[in-house]
Amino acid sequence: MASGKVGRGAIDALVSPPTDSTPDTVDSVALARLYGEPLFSLPQDLYIPPDALEVFLEAFEGPLDLLLYLIRKQNFNVLDIPMADVTRQYLSYVEQIRRHNLELAGEYLLMAALLLEIKSRMLLPVRKSDTGEEVEDPRAELVRRLLEYEQMKLAARKLDELPQLGRDFQRSRAFANLKVETLLPEVRPEDLRDAWREIMRRARLNARHHITREQLSVREHMTLILRRLADVRFMEFTELFMERVGQGDAVAVIVVHFLAMLELARESLLDITQAEPYAPIYVRLSYLRAAA
Structure with a gap:
């Protein structure tokens, strides 16, 4: 210096x-x-x-x-x-x-x-300009x-007093290690209701009138559903009832079959899933998912 x-x-x-x-x-x-x-x-x-x-x-x-x-x-x-x-x-x-x-x-x-x-x-002495205006200082x-x-x-000076990166503070960095899992949409009661209405419509079209007295057992139909799903990983909701509809079972039989499915779902033996909104509804056994 x-x-x-x-x-x-x-x-x-x-x-x-x-x-x-x-x-x-x-x-x-x-x-x-x-x-x-x-x-x-x-x-x-x-x-x-x-x-x-x-x-x-x-x-x-x-x-x-x-x-x-x-x-x-x-x-x-x-x-x-x-x-x-x-x-x-x-x-x-x-x-x-x-x-x-x-x-x-x-x-x-x-x-x-x-x-x-x-x-x-x-x-120097101050002189006025030719225009008569005063001379500038x-x-x-x-x-x-x-x-x-x-x-x-x-x-x-005011700018220098502002906080500066590297002088007054340091930039913080954070890294998030996030694992994103895809969750399937939940089946709403409205979706299940609409699917059930479609089954009932098909059942009425193929209904056969038999005058018989038949003992209907929800437990029996629960066993039938478990046997049918034991050999498959997924089954479409409508396919679960098509065999009954094709045989011309009465509406009461199909209703009992539906109640058996709901009872299995309530006891966590059956899962009802849907890939996305308005997509087909599938059913599967819960213990098969746990084993997988």
């Missing part, structure tokens, strides 16, 4: 400028404390060694940054810059760095030339650039 030592003349200009803009007290607050005692004004015999102040121009982001620092440091009004004081202090800073690093001081010298030009123009363009730079600097 390039550095230079400010001369005694520059120190005097900073400590005792022609126009002292530093108040002795600010709302009765001391400027400093010396051995625990409040200090409300700078002592007249204050001694500052010549090498007490070092300038590091690399700490500034450019000529405008250094110029704005000098103005804000002494609480000057940026709209009414005392060009003589600011130019003198600015040149003392640049002179020190020019002796050590001419390449770094190049862009600062350009701003120094601009300050000298503005100071010279302010010394020579400092106007510099003030505009300083205000714009200060706005950008404050905006950059």
